Amino acid sequence: MFYVCLTLSIFNSYSQTAKEVVKDMGSGFNLGNVFDNGNKSTTFTSFKPIIDSYAAAGMTNIRIPTTWYDYVGGTRLTDVNGNIDKTHPRFIELVKTVDYALSKGLYVVLNTHHEHWLKDNYNGSAYYNTIFANLWTSIANHFKAYPSKLAFEVLNEPEGVMGQWGEAVLPTAQSGILLTRQINKVGYDAIRATGGNNTTRIVMISPNGQANDSQIEEVYPNVSTLPGGGSDKYLAMHVHSYDPWNFCGQTGTNASYPGVTQIKNDITVCNTHAQNNLGGIAIHYGEFGVGRITNQAERSATVVKEYYQTFAKACIDLGIAFSVWDDRGWFGLINDAGNAFTYNLVPNMLSVINRAPTVSITAPATGSNYTSGTSVTLTATATDTAPGTVTSVSFYDGTTLIGTDTTSPYTYNWTPSAGSHSITARATDNGGATATSAIVTITVTTSSSDAFTSSYFHLINKYTADYMRPTGGNATAFITQYEETTVPTLSSYQWEFIAAPVTGYYYIVNRYTGKAIQPTGGSTVDNTNLSQTTLVTSTTNTELQWAIETSDEANYYWIKNRKSGRYIRPTGGTNGTGIEIVQNTLNTTYSSFKWSLANPVAKTTTAKSSTTKIASPEEIVSTGTIIYPNPAYDSIKIVTPVEKTATVSIMLYNFSGNLVLSKEFRDIQNNFEESIDINNIPTGNYVLKIKKGNTVETHKIIKK
The missing domain is CATH 2.80.10.50 (Trefoil (Acidic Fibroblast Growth Factor, subunit A))
Incomplete structure (x- = not known):
């Protein structure tokens, strides 16, 4: 399976806010008609070339519409209670897709898509809330260790009884508005409750009326109506636009083209409300496009190309990410082979926007070890697509700025403290577009030559x-x-x-x-x-x-x-x-x-300091596992033998039995060695569980 080849670094992350993530997400596409309805093959290898082509064209995010509880092709991905079946072939292919997209450096948006069992029947009762909460709990737990480049979209296009144009309950109806808020909060709460990386993962909510951007003001008029009451900086708003439908819709006509001004105005109105009334919440336009059922040739017209260009540029200029709709059908943008863009719409669209630069850290190598007091030269390469030019590269340790360089080669000399450090480089270009590198992890231990620290x-x-x-x-x-x-x-x-x-x-x-x-x-x-x-x-x-x-x-x-x-x-x-x-x-x-x-x-017999690398006898347990330091201030290091290739799961519980930290590391062979950041958990006593395949060890940890 492909995902076993991924490097560990993509599963370690720090917490970027929704604004940071959405700005970095930039331009993207939908993998439509695959996991949402199965009209196209759900086998990863069949659409891998499509992902490759979009990434090569400059796209930086992928939205993966996924239907879970509704039946697709005669089966569904969950049991009757909403718990996902991890052995289902479609789920296995989905995980491959997520892992591959992340390995390509793409941001990934994963959602619950059609789910008409819910949209057509939801009444706010415990029955539906429990199933939906179970569903998101199951999804969130599976992807808990994934980085901040994976975002969750609670529910695609709330509609039906939640409010839909031309139906019994209109989007403006108070009953539909309240149900939309409620179901978004049910999913949001379930995700956050799983803990780990999901406490700071980007969660997107949508208005009703099939997530129409004009409904944002109706459903969420102010911050108090948002999940978290406006205090969650990792919350984003997900909206769609196919306006006007008599131009954008599959039965539309080019004669109804609204013009550049109207396209820009609709996006600006949505963004202005988010900035002025919703605490500056980040916006992701998750779908837009022009489709035709019978007269596909209309989509090659200049006005259609202008629509895509205008929409994309308006979003990027406002710091809004987008994922253009592509179903390889009425709204198709690429062929099934993944080697040709339909009517050249995608390259034309990307040609007018300021695409984000690319950046990677070339030194130090991930996994490097240093002694305290050592000066480490951080080096990164960054490139941009004309007319954009890279203006600066900033280096971060987690969310803390280390330093910035404005000339290539981009370097910064840094003397890190003892402990584990997660380093990223963030490139900014002359148009304000930004990109963040993959994480490089280094470990700094106390120098034995430092008489003061020994x-x-x-x-x-x-x-x-x-x-x-x-x-x-x-x-x-x-x-x-x-x-x-x-x-x-x-x-x-x-x-x-x-x-x-x-x-x-x-x-x-x-x-x-x-x-x-x-x-x-x-x-x-x-x-x-x-x-x-x-x-x-x-x-x-x-x-x-x-x-x-x-x-x-x-x-x-x-x-x-x-x-x-x-x-x-x-x-x-x-x-x-x-x-x-x-x-x-x-x-x-x-x-x-x-x-x-x-x-x-x-310091050879105890390890109260986070800088001490020597383990005490009581820290070397009978299983051969070494945990040090213990007690610890900001991080612990775990070294444990692994008898055969296995997934190693690290789980930390407080003495009330609540899970406060969880990490998963795949395909570990022979020996596992990793530093675990505990800086953000309260002081106290904890139970550490180490699961290696079918083997579970339990240890007591003291956080100072």
């Missing part, structure tokens, strides 16, 4: 000879000094230095509390005391970053805050237990500014 230390003041410690070893306490007559054994006296993402600076973290020190409130004022806070690695939290400077006396150091530029010492240089540690302007003649890093304990 051990835990006592911090002893030169003048007072007292030890630095959180008061009472409390995680919420200020930092004070303790006068001791013997070397203390409590871990609350011990401190570790974690390399910050800026060379020469460290986070200072208490071994017992796991908290990092800072001048309280990030103050830059003299005599501000030190407090503790949760460590979040960032280039911008300069108040948490400290330079360890060699003083004018051997084996003693000055410790300077990066933000304030001030140095720590006991208040007034005073001796005794309970004296607060504060920051002051450095006076090199005062020994109270000097600290020794005493009684080092190598």
Whole structure:
């Protein structure tokens, strides 16, 4: 099967907002008459050349209309409860299609399409809601580990009892409007409830009247009517346009061509409502086109070409993505062999829009490993189609901007912090079109040559000879000094230095509390005391970053805050237990500014820090699995043997039994090794389940 050949990188992603995704989606097409009704072959190899031709022409997204619960060719993809049958041949071909499109760099929109069991009968009851929720739960769970380039469209063209032109319930009827909102929310809630990548996956909802763009104002007049009440930045609006029908429809005529101004105006009105009244929600025009049943030759006319060009350019100019309708029939745009575009409509259409550039990271290679403090040169190539030119390439670590280069070759030197990093490059051209590269994952581990990061230390003041410690070893306490007559054994006296993402600076973290020190409130004022806070690695939290400077006396150091530029010492240089540690302007003649890093304990027997690569004995379980660090701050690394080729599933549950993280890695052989990002989950105890084929292991994980 094709999908087993995909690289792992496409299944790892960060969360792009709907606006970012839709802008990047750009121009695309529909794979119509395939999985929606079976009029064309559903065998992947039969339409693979079509996907290839569209991608080669410059298309950057594909919409895959899919009918699930209704019968297609005598069978359906679900059971009576709406749970998908993953062994169904049509579903297997669908997964191949999604995987292949993603491997081509295309964005993919997957929907529930005809579903007349629902559209013709929906009454808002639990019966229909349960089946539809089960359906989306089943779909969302299967594709949970897929990247943000896969979007879900809740329901294609709400119609029937939800409101349809020329029928008993018109789209303007309040009953149809309310049912449309309700069914969109049922699907939306089901998707979000599955967790994992689906908490931030782009979900598209549609108005009624067969998703007509003019209905957006009726169905969703303001943000309060949207699922999530306008707070979900990963929600998008999906609309269609075949207006006017007496020109665009399959029974239409070219004599009814509305002209350029009207085409642009309809799109602008829809977009203006979205921007002004729906919180700037992103829009995807999922269908438009011109069809003819009998007089296909009309589609070769200049007005038809102008229609496609005008519609496409108007969308792209407004930052709206589109997927032109192609059924290889009345609205056909390519032949069944996939080697010729009908009437050259697609190349003509693309010739007038500013197509997005292409971009890829050439260095470092995904899977590369570095030691902390190493400068990594990020390199990307980016090209554009004339008249477009690439104006800049920006590099990101997840959603955090690393840096930007405006000249080719596009490079940026970066010193990453310890941990796992998901790097992307984002190219922008002179027309504002953007494209994002595939993700490159690197791992940074603590350098064994860094004496500061390899051990835990006592911090002893030169003048007072007292030890630095959180008061009472409390995680919420200020930092004070303790006068001791013997070397203390409590871990609350011990401190570790974690390399910050800026060379020469460290986070200072208490071994017992796991908290990092800072001048309280990030103050830059003299005599501000030190407090503790949760460590979040960032280039911008300069108040948490400290330079360890060699003083004018051997084996003693000055410790300077990066933000304030001030140095720590006991208040007034005073001796005794309970004296607060504060920051002051450095006076090199005062020994109270000097600290020794005493009684080092190598990080070889425990792993409280996310920078420690050594696993403790209790982390090496009887199954041969290694999980480190544990406890951890932002990521854990899992190394486990795999006896035969298998899918490895990683699932993290809180102690209430709720799934908070899920990832799936396919076709793993011999050994599985992967860093899992846990930075965004709350602190606490968790149960980690590792499923390898038919084998399941369970481990306890502590998030600090």
